[in-house]
Amino acid sequence: MSSGKCAAGIAAVLMLAGIAVGSDAVHKELHFKVGKHPMVSINNTYGPIVVKAGGDHEVSVLALLHSDKVELDQSKSHNRVDITTHLLPGADGKSGLVEYEVLVPPEASITLHSDNGRLRVEKLRGDIILAGNDGPIDVTDCAQGHVHVRTLTGPISLTNVHGHVEIMSVGGNVIMHGVSGTLVAVNSNSGRIEYDGDFGEEGEYAFTSHTGNIEAVAPAYASIDVLARSTNGSVQSDFSLEPRHAPFILKGANSLAGTLGKAASSVKLFSFSGKILLKKRQN
Amino acid sequence: MNCLQFEKELPDSLEGARTPEQQAHLSACSACSSLLADLDFIATQASSLNDLQEPSPRVWNSLEAQLRREGLIRQPARPTLHNPFWRWRNAWIVPVAAALLVVAGIKLYQPTKAGDNQPIAKQNVLPARPARSAISTEDSEMMKTVASRPPAQVAAYRNDLDQANAFIRDAQESLRNDPNDIYSQQLLMDAYEQKQMLYHLAMDQSDDEQ
Numbered sequence: 258m259s260s261g262k263c264a265a266g267i268a269a270v271l272m273l274a275g276i277a278v279g280s281d282a283v284h285k286e287l288h289f290k291v292g293k294h295p296m297v298s299i300n301n302t303y304g305p306i307v308v309k310a311g312g313d314h315e316v317s318v319l320a321l322l323h324s325d326k327v328e329l330d331q332s333k334s335h336n337r338v339d340i341t342t343h344l345l346p347g348a349d350g351k352s353g354l355v356e357y358e359v360l361v362p363p364e365a366s367i368t369l370h371s372d373n374g375r376l377r378v379e380k381l382r383g384d385i386i387l388a389g390n391d392g393p394i395d396v397t398d399c400a401q402g403h404v405h406v407r408t409l410t411g412p413i414s415l416t417n418v419h420g421h422v423e424i425m426s427v428g429g430n431v432i433m434h435g436v437s438g439t440l441v442a443v444n445s446n447s448g449r450i451e452y453d454g455d456f457g458e459e460g461e462y463a464f465t466s467h468t469g470n471i472e473a474v475a476p477a478y479a480s481i482d483v484l485a486r487s488t489n490g491s492v493q494s495d496f497s498l499e500p501r502h503a504p505f506i507l508k509g510a511n512s513l514a515g516t517l518g519k520a521a522s523s524v525k526l527f528s529f530s531g532k533i534l535l536k537k538r539q540n
Numbered sequence: 541m542n543c544l545q546f547e548k549e550l551p552d553s554l555e556g557a558r559t560p561e562q563q564a565h566l567s568a569c570s571a572c573s574s575l576l577a578d579l580d581f582i583a584t585q586a587s588s589l590n591d592l593q594e595p596s597p598r599v600w601n602s603l604e605a606q607l608r609r610e611g612l613i614r615q616p617a618r619p620t621l622h623n624p625f626w627r628w629r630n631a632w633i634v635p636v637a638a639a640l641l642v643v644a645g646i647k648l649y650q651p652t653k654a655g656d657n658q659p660i661a662k663q664n665v666l667p668a669r670p671a672r673s674a675i676s677t678e679d680s681e682m683m684k685t686v687a688s689r690p691p692a693q694v695a696a697y698r699n700d701l702d703q704a705n706a707f708i709r710d711a712q713e714s715l716r717n718d719p720n721d722i723y724s725q726q727l728l729m730d731a732y733e734q735k736q737m738l739y740h741l742a743m744d745q746s747d748d749e750q
């Protein structure tokens with residue numbers, strides 16, 4: 258390493274240390290012994306919550322409190338752990354900020370809430386309930402459980418998620434890669450809905466929007482039964498679908514109904530005025 | 541008896557006679573008496589809805605599905621939120637949401653009369669809406685719960701509320717054009733769900749501040 262890079266590194270470390278000392282930030286570490294399938298709930302008004310799979314019988318919480326105007330309320334009863342950020346008088350979005358990093362057993366069921374912080378969940382197999390206002394929400398590599406996500410304007414990203422998925426958003430975009438399950442339902446208002454996957458598992462895929470566009474990308478081998486309609490928008494498909502009876506009047510470029518392959522999964526794409534596009538994956 | 545004690549006992553007292561302590565508190569506390577009046581009103585409205593028309597099983601199935609989606613009746617039991625006070629302070633959300641869904645369901649299934657195979661004539665398209673329309677009393681109450689937040693967040697809530705209301709209006713308009721279209725019915729259900737979520741998150745937020 259050159260002397261210049263070394264000096265820059267030292268300066269950066271000193272600067273970060275200075276910020277940490279000067280900001281009255283406090284680290285708190287909590288550990289809870291739990292049994293099988295524990296339930297973990299974290300409510301954080303301001304700040305992110307990251308939850309990852311850890312050991313089988315322990316919940317570990319590392320919290321960074323950004324001031325003395327905020328504290329943690331914790332409770333554990335039987336197999337349930339509740340953590341709540343408690344704002345003290347005078348706390349605001351800056352002084353009330355708490356950053357959580359949490360390790361839970363892989364089969365844990367979790368409930369997370371943050372007004373504006375990022376919610377991130379990785380590699381879990383239990384039920385996942387996430388609620389936020391405008392912070393981004395990411396769920397990655399999760400399977401077997403229910404995944405319920407609700408947000409007002411925060412963007413939502415689901416990657417490699419399998420299970421029972423329900424998402425609701427007013428203005429946040431919903432991006433899904435490799436998502437499948439018995440039910441994958443997305444209800445958006447103005448947010449865009451993007452799906453890139455194979456519509457597998459003989460599931461029901463229902464994407465609804467008010468004004469947001471809906472774009473679904475599927476492989477040529479997809480086995481789907483498609484109904485799509487946009488009341489005031491357009492509907493386009495790259496696929497040559499086998500026509501089928503539709504429970505509504507098919508009106509030119511506003512709707513389509515057809516099947517592909519064995520039509521194992523149901524795909525319903527409905528919007529009031531958003532554009533709907535069903536694309537064939539290239540390659 | 542104080543407000544907290546009253547609210548703790550309220551679920552039981554709603555189903556039976558009130559104790560003298562509760563009556564005394566109601567006489568002295570306008571907030572609790574107002575809350576009780578609201579709950580009584582909801583209960584009365586729900587009863588009258590039931591008398592008006594028994595919706596088809598599909599309505600109940602849809603309603604059950606919506607409630608399950610919200611995790612309100614899902615098994616295993618959904619983890620409750622953290623603040624023990626939350627359950628009661630937000631308990632009104634459930635009957636209100638249920639009443640909204642029931643009203644929506646009844647509306648969806650009423651237009652076509654028995655023996656009448658023709659859908660109701662299409663309604664004229666609604667006049668253009670102003671960019672920001674007036675909001676209902678309930679919406680005003682919801683906005684009050686977030687009024688203490690930073691102005692940008694309050695504005696965001698108002699914007700989200702307008703979007704949810706616009707979705708409901710457009711879905712209702714679609715239904716008027718084709719009252720028997722089950723997908724328009726679902727669109728309206730989805731629109732109401734969004735508004736319910738907005739209320740729910742606003743109440744969550746106000747609890748956080750307490």
